[in-house]
Structure formats: structure tokens, C-alpha cells
Amino acid sequence: MPSYKAPTKDLRFVLHDVLKVDELYASLPAFEDVSPDLIDAIIEQGAKFCEDVVAPLNESGDEEGCHWSAEGVTTPAGFADAYQQYVAGGWPALAADPEHGGQGMPNALGLCMNELTGTANWAWSMYPGLSHGAIKTLEEHGSDEQKERYLTRLVSGEWTGTMCLTEPHCGTDLGLLRTKAIRNSDGSFSLHGTKIFISAGEHDMAENIVHIVIARIEGAPEGTKGISLFVVPKVNVNEDGTLGERNAVHCASIESKMGIKGSATCVMNFDGARGYLIGPENRGLNCMFTFMNAARLGTAVQGLCHAELAYQGAFNYARERLAMRSLTGPKNPDGPADPILVHPDVRRMLLTQRAIAEGSRAFLLYLAVQGDLIRAGTEEQAKQADNLMALLTPIAKAFVTELGFEAANHGVQVLGGHGYIREWGMEQIVRDARIALLYEGTTGVQAMDLIGRKILGSGGKLLMDFTAQVDAFCQQEHPAAAQAWIDQVAQYKDEWLTLSLQIGEKAMSNADEAGAASVDYLMYSGYIVLAYFWAQIASVAAQLLSDPSRSADSDYLRAKLMTAEFYFKRLLPRAQGHRLAIEGGAEPLMQMPEELFAVAQ
């Protein structure tokens, strides 16, 4: 396993220089105390904790996995202890609302910490990570009593949370769910049913687990309109906040998975478990939709994390491993061969990983800043940010995780046969990264959300709002070193609008045209969005290169310009492959009858 070096300089660069959060936070009353120094100090502390405490458990956690018994689940050695340190450091509360014990830091800092913990050890980071959904649910829809009883303990990290949605026969299509809630005389409910794929559903890290469960109240309508939301504690909580009896919710088994083996993926049985309604009856799915963007952004980070970790491992190997000579003559003439870093294709893989990691970092932190505006901006700021989030979240979730998986595979590839061997740690990154394309809505689900709900559903408005912002950026004055990339972004922006319109027109006469275009369209859009962020990075880097006060950063800034050039010349062209595939239309997908799919013998 490559030892993890937190990219603190890059986080600072994106926040301060690219996204210019210092000016923004100074303008928002909720964040006016968030000084640049405070930001840097938090990043440094977080980095240290992740490098020293969390990262060393990544490989051992994969090797050991979780253990199930009828008494519960134990996590890999060291996981629980690291979690206690995390809680003691106050990290769970970092970006939470002060009203419930949070430190009130911006989402962007929360996302930095998600990246750092997630790169250090994604499986471990899922335990605190899953609490976010429960916290958001209770913050936005919980009663005052529920907030007092559960929320403060979740915010402190004393307890953890889960989201219990999926059932064996339904994941994406939650309207099919069968878990029942039977009304008790005291206003509580008894829940009956089985949930699967419940991350952190059971573990030994905290003394209580707060399950947020969707279920159908007896007599409720079929489909998505009869789904309600419940809070179901693992251990019942007494009036005075002390722990009472064990509730009737148990982990029946844990899944044997491809990766994230340190994360317990639980089958949870609710056998008359006591639960409490959150929000109005039958409005459970609507309540959940209010923070779905945040959850998806949290998953998008996984793509960034694994791109970064795979890059670090691959680069460390590439500068040490000797094989063959450079095509342009020996670069290590005194050695028996050159380090493989001299070979163009090895560089192509490394720069691909890096362009993905650094570009995605700017993209995702930008989205986190939109979250800050929703939370603490003016009504108009919040509305605009909400629209941007709506458009860009499915792209972030699917595109960044798809590219993160690609980057993880480049990590294996750079190491050759050694990449396939467990002890080098690179294959674990691939196995861990693979899940990100599946949970929180698969790539295909995100793609339908983008093209169906966000593009066509808004009549193109969400896209035009964003491209107006892109346009405004392109029309600013930029340093000469970045101008070529600005021009490309401007051209792509026009092409994007045209293509979207074409798909919309075709979809009017045949809805399958939207579905047939969806994933290629999402990937196409993703390459353009990432180009927009790389153009911003390049413009800022070029500006700062002529700033004498930043002369110590000149190597770092030059590397940014070089990586931007790589992105525009070597990765962005892929968008054309996707565009042309979209133009192939729906017919080649839809014409084959089901029976012709079967294998002929």
C-alpha cells in the first residue's frame, strides 16, 4: 500500500486561489470568522490525523475485513480506536450546525476532510460518513425532541447513523419497498422488514446506532407516495437520554464484497423494531430528496480519493522501477535501465490520474461552496447555488467516480504484474473504487437524472444558467498561457448547448432517445465541466506565476499549467467520441427483441 501524503498544498490552492473562498466567507455572516489561517490550520491537522492514524489501517482493514456474530459486528483491528480519536478530535462536528453542537465550519472544509479521510482509508471513512445522511435528515425534518435525543449525539460522533433504504428486491426503484410500519398506541411504530446493503449498519465503534429507515405505514398508498421516514435506534433511548433496552433491529449477516472490506455492509432485520416517524406521513422520499445532492457529492469524493491514492502509488513506483531505455536515449546511463517514468505511456497514465484528481478536487470543492451558499448565503445566492447543484451533482457523482475508477486501474497498470498482487496495495484501490459507480445511484441512474430531470425537465434552464456562468468566465481577461484553454471551453460550451437541444428534440418524439443518450451525454458533459475547472486552474496559475510574492510556488504552478495542457490535449478529445456515439441514437439499442439476447446454441 502506498503511504499516503495528504495534498494539503493543492487543497489550499483550490480554496484560496481558485475558488477564492476567503472573500466569499468574509461576506457571509455565518462564516465571517473562517479566516484563511483557520482553514489552513484545520487542513494541516486533518492531514496529519489521516496520514498518521487512518491511512495505516487501510491495507490491514482490507486484509482482515469485518466479523459477524449473533452478538454483532466487529470492525478490523484499529478501526474503533481510530474512530475514538476522530471523535476526541472533534472531527465529526466540524461542518455541522452549532445549534446541535457542531463547529459550524463551511461545507468546503468538511469536504476537504472527507477527501483526506477517504483517501487515507475509504472503508474506515464510511463509518463517520454514513452519519451525515442521518444528521441531515434529522436537522431538516426531525422534531425538536428527535433533534435533542439523537442529533446531538450524532454530531458529536458519540453515536453513528445509517440510511436504511434498499431491500432485496428493490434499490433504485424504492416505490417497490415492502418494509412495514405498524402504528402503536403510543404514537410510535413497529417496523417489520429486511433492508440490505446497509453500510455501518452494525459495528463496534459506538455504543448506539441511529437508523433512518424508509417504510410503508399500514394502509399507505402503493408506490413512492406511500413511503414514510422513521428513526430507529439500535438501542432505545430513555427520556433522560440514557440508553435503555436493545431495539428489535439486528444485523442478520454482512456481505462478502469485492472491496471496501473494512466497511460492514449489513443485512438488517427489523422484527417489530420501535421507530418514530420523521416528517409527515407518506412524504418520506420527498424528505430524503432534500439532501440527496449532499449524499451524492459525498460519494463523488470517492472518485477523487482513489484517483489521488492511485496516483501517489503509481508515481512512487514509476520513479524507482527500472526497465528499458528512454526512446530518446538513456536518462539514467549509469544504471542498468531507466526509471519507467521516462516512458511516454507511463507518463500518460500518471498525468491522466493527476488531471482527474486535481480537476475533480476543484470541481467538488466548488460544489461544496455552493452548499455553503445554500446554507449561509442570501436567498438569491442560495437559489442560484441550488440550481447549480441540481445540474452538476449527477455529473460529479457519476463522472468523477467513473474517472476515479479509471485512475485506479492506471495505478495497477503502471506497476505491471506487481499491480495485480495484493501486497502492493494497488489492486485494493481498484476493488474499493468499483463500488462508487454503483451506490447512491449508479452511473446510469445519475445519467437519467441529468438528462431527464435536470436538462429536459428544466427545459434547458439549469444548463443555460451554468453556461452563462461559463461564458462570463471565458469573456474575462486571462493570461496568454491559459487563453487557448479558455477558447476551447467557450467552443465546447456552445457545442454542449447544441447537442442538448438535439437530444431534447429527438426525445420529444421518442423518450428512449433520452435514455439511449444518457450515459454518453453525462460523460460528454463531465469532460466539459472538468475542462471549465482546468481552465480556471490554468488561468489562476498563470496569473500567480507572474506574482513575485508567490515565487516559492513557481514549480507547483508550472505543474498546474502542464497538467492543464495535458487535460485539454489528451483527455478532453474523448468528449468527441461520446458526442458521436450519442448521434448514433436509440434505434441500435432498442430494436433487439428480448429473445434475441439469449445465447444461441
Place this chain on the structure above:
Amino acid sequence: MPSYKAPTKDLRFVLHDVLKVDELYASLPAFEDVSPDLIDAIIEQGAKFCEDVVAPLNESGDEEGCHWSAEGVTTPAGFADAYQQYVAGGWPALAADPEHGGQGMPNALGLCMNELTGTANWAWSMYPGLSHGAIKTLEEHGSDEQKERYLTRLVSGEWTGTMCLTEPHCGTDLGLLRTKAIRNSDGSFSLHGTKIFISAGEHDMAENIVHIVIARIEGAPEGTKGISLFVVPKVNVNEDGTLGERNAVHCASIESKMGIKGSATCVMNFDGARGYLIGPENRGLNCMFTFMNAARLGTAVQGLCHAELAYQGAFNYARERLAMRSLTGPKNPDGPADPILVHPDVRRMLLTQRAIAEGSRAFLLYLAVQGDLIRAGTEEQAKQADNLMALLTPIAKAFVTELGFEAANHGVQVLGGHGYIREWGMEQIVRDARIALLYEGTTGVQAMDLIGRKILGSGGKLLMDFTAQVDAFCQQEHPAAAQAWIDQVAQYKDEWLTLSLQIGEKAMSNADEAGAASVDYLMYSGYIVLAYFWAQIASVAAQLLSDPSRSADSDYLRAKLMTAEFYFKRLLPRAQGHRLAIEGGAEPLMQMPEELFAVAQ
């Protein structure tokens, strides 16, 4: 794990209808007895054996893995028994030379069997598979005595073979190897050194293992010009052919890997092991190059196998699993939701897998037929076939395995979260498929072989020979239903030549331009080659659709035309993304100094 259904009809279609092997074999004295009925009978028997005996061990073999002890390696339960049945059925000898006990069947039938065993259980298939390299080495370069002593036992399958090339510090760059051969007074050699990544290096399937080892004879030149080839039996063989004493070669450990866990990947220690020189001293690498194409073709098959297996698993799931409604209205109105096969993006993934599997099957069997021509054709036929193999083998190896890995991942994706869970068997396909991009020369190594040795090294001649064949095909008369695809192939062929010329020109002034283009160029070429085979399939299918004697095949043939359309409209456009990336050139890859690759903090 999806239960495996051997695609026997497709194998027959490719051999008889697309590649027209019946006419060809009738014209070659060595194969004149290979009748269509014999081909079909062998495919049927092979399919039955693989479905019934080999496939059921795929999942259990992954779960159990191999076991090492100082006494040796035991393979997963059932592996050795299945191997004994394979030997008893005469399968190892199928395509081997009758002179050494082989049945003398064509390579194309051997490749069919490789596909069938490999799809059923790739890890298992590696034990008989690795013998091929040893057999080829001894056939082509062994002395008569070596042939008698080792070859007949390898051909019968009584013993298995290995290729011992890689060492801890060198894989691709074999010139760095350190294993030493010390000359004994009796003409034999004592070998000292450590080899890694030795598939089937030790196991419990056969009573002897014949290692083919490359090593440096004391005093030999440094680099690739001082490498010699040796045969080193696990158990020494007496003059009379009986087994003698154990040789000093032992398995020190087996690797813990991402996948192919049923295949023992061994660290082999040679501690003065007795070995016998094969071929001339210091010409070991040249000897090996003579059958490298065959070995790479054998690995290319893995991409086809995993595309096929992942397709079968994904389709079986997609027609059963219910989620959401079709965008164009319910297709299963009496059920709670539609089967996910109705969704365009699920179809996109399935058809991608299928286009990869079926197109690659035609491509790889075509290459196997070239092998038959090399073996049994006229001198001119053999020379032409050799040139075609030289050009197309790196494309087959890298492109088909890259796409096979993509297809394996689509298999996981179609199943959603279930795809990530081991019990469904789909994630195993991804883990197993991943190695194919690494061993027998990584994708990057194949790409340099293609652009450097085959394209530029032949001054474009190998490419022009092939495109002349493509051209001749395009100028034939074709059914209207296939004409659009023929026209696309003709256009792409011209573009391919132009692009190759452009790269060649750039590489003349900067060799790194070849390296920088290499993998994108290989993928670009691969999409065109696959288009050529899909065009042939479409043309033949359209012809046969109007043949009344084939009316029973009309569904099958229509599916071919639909899949061809899918390939041309939805997959081939990716070639443009690769072409544009190539045009980005070497500068964006080469300009970054090593120190700027390091993570900044």
C-alpha cells in the same frame, strides 16, 4: 456465478460462414480430413465438458484459492480431477502435432477449446494453457532427445509446463535477468536464481512439471544477447523415461492476488536445479520470439472469455430483475415494474458486451486460422499469414483484453449493488479479467510493439498488406443491409493509413511521439479492426438471411445485423476520441520534470 452456456452456434457460424474454414481446410493437405461435421462434433463435446465439468469449479476455485506448503501446492477442490478428465478426453493433444502424439487438429479448433475452457473457468484453464508455451518451445527448438523425453508427455497432458521468465526486478526488460546457468561436466547446467509470477509453477494436477527457463550462462554477454533457454523438469527424468529424483527447483510461495485465485502464481527458486540447454547458447530470447504471437493470442482470448461470461450473467439478471417503468410506457403492466432490460442504458451495456465478445471471436479465430496457414499452408500463404499475425497480434492482445475488462465491468454495473457482492459472481469476472491487461506484455508494451516494431519498423508495409486485404473486401459486392458498414470500414481504413503516416513523420524528429501516441493508436486501430470483422459478419448474415436453407437461423442472423449496427453507431465513434488524443502529441506528456510529479505539501 452465472451458469455458463457455451456459444456453440456462434463458434460454428464464425468458422463455417464467416471465415469459411471448410473450403480452406479442404485445400490444405494437413487438414483435409477436418470435415465440417468433425468440427461441429468437437465443439459440441468440448462445450459439454466445459459446461458440466469446468464451469462448476469457477466460483469455488476463486473462493478457496490455492494452498502452499513446503511439500508443494494444492489446487482448489475439483481442479485436479477435472484436469484428469480433460487428459482422459484427449483434449490437451487436440491441436498438437501428430508427430509427438497430437491429434493434428487446426489451431482454430484449439482456440475454440481455449475459449470454452477459459470462459468456463479461466483460472483452471491456465494449467493446461501454460503447457502450450513449453510445447511450442520444445517443438521448435528442442533436440530429438528432448522432444522424446518431455514433449510427448506434455502433449498428452500427462505432465504440464511453465514459462519461467520474470524475475523480481525485471519483467518487460528481460535483458536485466540474473538467473545463472553454470555448466556441468556432463553438458547439463545448474540453474541458480529466483523467478516470479510463474503460473502453474507448482500444483497437484500432474506428476511432473516441465519448466522452460531463461537464464544467463556464466560468462555470457550482458543484456538480451546473453540469454539462453533451458528445460528444467520438476522431477528428473531417467534415460528410460521413468521419473527419477526431485530436481532442485521449488515453489517458495504463491502470490496473493486480485483474482485468478484458482491459478497458482508461484515464486520459483532454482537452487542448482539441473537444466538442459534448448537451442543455441545466448539465443534464448530469439527462440522465444518465434512463438510469442501464439502466446499473446492465447491471452487475447481471455478478453473474449470474460466479455462472454459477463454478458451471460448480466443478460440473465436484466431479464429477471424488475425496476422502474420503460420510458415509453409499461412493458410488463401486470407486474410491479418492468424488467430492467427495457431500459436503454442497460441495453447499451449488454450490447457493448456482446459486440465485444462476438466481434472478438471472429477476430481471434481469424488469427488462429492464420496460424493454421503458417503451419500447413504454402510458403506464400505462410509468409502472408505471418505478416498478418505480426501486425494484428499486439492489437488482439491489448485491445481485446482492454475491451474484455470493460465488458466485465458492465456485467457488474448491470447488476447494480448486487454486482459488487461476491455471491453473484460478477465481481469475480472483473478481478479475473484484470490480469489480462498485464501479463504477456502490458497494453503499453503491446502498443509499442505495434507502433514501433510493426508499423514504423516495417515502414508501414505490414499495415498496407492488411489494408489491401480490407480494401479488397470492401470492393466486393455486399448485401444492401451491410453496405453502410462496409463504407465506414473503407473510410476508416484510409484515415488509419493517414494517421499512421502522420505519427511516423512526427516520430522521425522525436521518438517520444511514437510512445506518446502508442496506446491511443492501438485502441484506434483495434476499433477499426473490429469494425472490419463486424462488417464481414454483417455481410455474411445479410446474405444468409436470404438463403431459404438457413431460415431456421433467421433470428440469430437478424441479431447479428442489429449488433453490427450497434457496433458501428455506438462503439466505433470512440476511435475519433483516440485519434484526436493522438493529435495532442508528445509535448503534454514529456514536458513535466520528474520532481514536479511529486505531491506538494
